[in-house]
Amino acid sequence: MQFSPAIASLIRALKILPGVGQKSAQRMAFQLLERQRDGATGLAEALAHAVAVVGRCDTCRTLTEGTRCHICSDDSRAASGLLCIVESPADVIAVEQTSQFNGQYFVLLGHLSPLDGIGPREIGLDLLEARFGAGEINEVILATNPTVEGDATAHYIGDLARKHGVNASRIAHGVPVGGELEYVDHTTLSHAFNGRKSF
Amino acid sequence: MQFSPAIASLIRALKILPGVGQKSAQRMAFQLLERQRDGATGLAEALAHAVAVVGRCDTCRTLTEGTRCHICSDDSRAASGLLCIVESPADVIAVEQTSQFNGQYFVLLGHLSPLDGIGPREIGLDLLEARFGAGEINEVILATNPTVEGDATAHYIGDLARKHGVNASRIAHGVPVGGELEYVDHTTLSHAFNGRKSF
Numbered sequence: 539m540q541f542s543p544a545i546a547s548l549i550r551a552l553k554i555l556p557g558v559g560q561k562s563a564q565r566m567a568f569q570l571l572e573r574q575r576d577g578a579t580g581l582a583e584a585l586a587h588a589v590a591v592v593g594r595c596d597t598c599r600t601l602t603e604g605t606r607c608h609i610c611s612d613d614s615r616a617a618s619g620l621l622c623i624v625e626s627p628a629d630v631i632a633v634e635q636t637s638q639f640n641g642q643y644f645v646l647l648g649h650l651s652p653l654d655g656i657g658p659r660e661i662g663l664d665l666l667e668a669r670f671g672a673g674e675i676n677e678v679i680l681a682t683n684p685t686v687e688g689d690a691t692a693h694y695i696g697d698l699a700r701k702h703g704v705n706a707s708r709i710a711h712g713v714p715v716g717g718e719l720e721y722v723d724h725t726t727l728s729h730a731f732n733g734r735k736s737f
Numbered sequence: 738m739q740f741s742p743a744i745a746s747l748i749r750a751l752k753i754l755p756g757v758g759q760k761s762a763q764r765m766a767f768q769l770l771e772r773q774r775d776g777a778t779g780l781a782e783a784l785a786h787a788v789a790v791v792g793r794c795d796t797c798r799t800l801t802e803g804t805r806c807h808i809c810s811d812d813s814r815a816a817s818g819l820l821c822i823v824e825s826p827a828d829v830i831a832v833e834q835t836s837q838f839n840g841q842y843f844v845l846l847g848h849l850s851p852l853d854g855i856g857p858r859e860i861g862l863d864l865l866e867a868r869f870g871a872g873e874i875n876e877v878i879l880a881t882n883p884t885v886e887g888d889a890t891a892h893y894i895g896d897l898a899r900k901h902g903v904n905a906s907r908i909a910h911g912v913p914v915g916g917e918l919e920y921v922d923h924t925t926l927s928h929a930f931n932g933r934k935s936f
Binding site (some may be wrong): 540547550554556564565567568574579584585586587588589593603627631645 | 742767
């Protein structure tokens with residue numbers, strides 16, 4: 539089937555969205571053009587606007603408008619002396635949703651992966667080291683993903699922190715709340731045993 | 738969590754896509770802004786362009802650029818005298834992908850639903866009747882969805898066709914190819930028995 543050129547290029551463009559293949563893109567394109575033209579125009583404008591104005595925070599490297607995000611601009615958070623290291627801006631959102639953490643963030647935008655040419659400089663560790671050096675941080679919480687690369691990155695940053703006299707801690711890995719022991723994989727379960735707390 | 742205004746409005750705009758909720762919209766927004774800025778710009782342009790140029794075909798009411806779609810412009814298809822009635826432009830694509838049908842289409846953009854105020858005029862049956870009256874159509878194939886409303890719409894159009902001396906047929910309903918009898922619902926199975934063919 540031959541789509542008309544504008545529809546074909548819309549379907550092609552929609553396929554860059556994560557989790558969207560040919561069928562979903564077709565469905566989206568038809569729904570937008572049939573029933574949601576205002577929404578489609580709004581989406582086009584929101585996309586163009588976001589691409590134009592959203593950049594990186596100079597301090598923590600998360601996505602934001604302007605040069606400094608609202609978390610880094612918050613003095614009470616700076617005063618806490620806590621710095622949470624995450625891999626991506628989406629992880630900042632995830633931690634913020636817990637409402638438990640009232641410190642600042644540093645976003646690596648990836649993890650160490652020497653085989654792919656991603657070294658300390660590529661994930662902004664020079665910037666992080668400068669912040670350690672400035673002496674405003676008391677504790678760094680390593681919240682990189684519990685993968686091989688995430689663990690390696692956490693180790694590397696832990697060493698860096700100790701070198702500057704900053705305490706480093708790693709978030710706990712164990713059985714997820716609401717999960718059933720039976721269905722938890724054995725690596726997670728052995729982490730849960732090793733990380734047990736007196737009760 | 739407070740997103741920066743441009744990211745928040747992008748997430749809100751992405752949620753109009755079918756099957757996209759808050760979480761997926763967040764994931765899409767971050768992926769576009771972190772790694773696919775060119776793709777995002779391309780998507781914004783493709784959307785704005787499609788909304789601007791895509792309209793309805795004057796003859797069959799499918800989505801197309803210009804006033805006449807490429808199927809209606811094809812003389813060999815017009816010569817076949819076959820007209821397939823479908824509910825939506827996506828159904829045209831589905832039928833075209835079979836490569837079995839070489840006639841023209843008429844897209845209802847819905848189905849009869851008197852309770853919602855959708856009568857014959859709203860689904861373009863005045864336009865369809867004019868085509869029956871023009872005498873260029875020999876057979877009309879009713880390919881509306883096999884739902885209560887789709888069946889009722891098919892009956893209505895079948896009566897209309899007979900009034901103008903045009904043959905009407907309904908696509909077959911039965912066991913899907915590759916399906917297992919055990920898992921087919923009983924309405925479909927009784928359709929399959931009633932519609933049996935000598936073998």
